[in-house]
Amino acid sequence: MIGRMTHPTTARGGPAAPGHSASAPPLPVDAEALVALDAEIVACRACPRLVAWREEVARTRVARFATETYWGRPIPGFGAADARILVLGLAPAAHGGNRTGRVFTGDRSGDVLYAALHRAGLARIATSRSADDGQALAGCRVTAAVRCAPPGNRPTPAERDACAPYLVREIAALRDLRVVVALGAFAWNAALRAFAALGSPSRPRPRFGHGAEASVGPATLLGCYHPSQQNTFTGRLTPMMVDDVLERATALAAWDDAGRPDPRSAGASQPRRQQ
Ligand code: SF4
Numbered sequence: 001m002i003g004r005m006t007h008p009t010t011a012r013g014g015p016a017a018p019g020h021s022a023s024a025p026p027l028p029v030d031a032e033a034l035v036a037l038d039a040e041i042v043a044c045r046a047c048p049r050l051v052a053w054r055e056e057v058a059r060t061r062v063a064r065f066a067t068e069t070y071w072g073r074p075i076p077g078f079g080a081a082d083a084r085i086l087v088l089g090l091a092p093a094a095h096g097g098n099r100t101g102r103v104f105t106g107d108r109s110g111d112v113l114y115a116a117l118h119r120a121g122l123a124r125i126a127t128s129r130s131a132d133d134g135q136a137l138a139g140c141r142v143t144a145a146v147r148c149a150p151p152g153n154r155p156t157p158a159e160r161d162a163c164a165p166y167l168v169r170e171i172a173a174l175r176d177l178r179v180v181v182a183l184g185a186f187a188w189n190a191a192l193r194a195f196a197a198l199g200s201p202s203r204p205r206p207r208f209g210h211g212a213e214a215s216v217g218p219a220t221l222l223g224c225y226h227p228s229q230q231n232t233f234t235g236r237l238t239p240m241m242v243d244d245v246l247e248r249a250t251a252l253a254a255w256d257d258a259g260r261p262d263p264r265s266a267g268a269s270q271p272r273r274q275q
Contacts, residue, residue, distance in 0.1 A: 031081035033173045038076035047159045050148035057094045071101035074148050079141025084178045084253040088187040091146035098149035102131040112227035120246040145190035167194045178253040184226035
C-alpha cells in the first residue's frame, strides 16, 4: 500500500515545514522556497531504480508493519527555514522514512538521532515514531543527501548526482544556516559538493572523521558517525559521542549571538579529533 496518507500541507498544498499549518500567517520568502522545494521533492520520479524500489517496499512491507500504509515516496527535509543547524544523513530507510514519510522517523537510527537532538534542546520530544507524533525541531532541520530509500542503503553515483540539486537548493533556502552536521562520509561529501555548487569549494578537500570540522562557505561542517544500527550496536558510536557533536554544533550556531568572533576565524575550522 503506497502513500495514501496525507503529508502535512500548507495552504498552498505542498508539504509543510513544521510549525506551519493551513491557518498560519503568510510565510517569509525563504520559507516559501523551502515549502515549494519540499513539494517538488515529494513528487520526484527521476530515478527509475529508486522509484521501483521505494514502491515495491511499500507494497510488500515487512511483517511487523504489515497493517501500515507506507509513504513510498521521496522524503523532504524536516524543520523550519530559520534553522541554523542542518543534520544531513545518507538516505531514508526502507521501513523507516519510506514508511512514515518523515526523515529518520520510525527506525533505530532515528531513535538515536532524535533522542540526542532532544537532549541538545533541538527537538521537542526524544522520539520520532511517525509523522504525526508531535515532534518539532527548534533551530534545526534534518534532511538526507538522497531522498528515496535505496536498495542496501547504497544509491548509485548517478542517483546521488540526480538528487544533489535538491540539497543545494535546501541549503540555499536556509539563510540562517551556520552548521551542517554530516552523518557519515557520504553525507560529508554531499555537503562539500553542495557548497561547491553554491560557490564555496573546499580545497584541499577535508576528510570525514567523527568530530572533524571544516569551514564551508558561510557555515561549518561537522562530521559525526552515522547512527546506523551497525555503528550503535557495536559501540563505534555512542550517545555521548553524538551529544559531543551536537554540543559543538549548538555552540557554533549560537556563537555570533554571544558577540564573540566568528569561530571559523578563531581556528575552529581545524579538526578537533579524527578517529
Ligand atoms: Fe528524485 Fe532524488 Fe528520489 Fe532520485 S532519489 S527519484 S532525484 S527524489
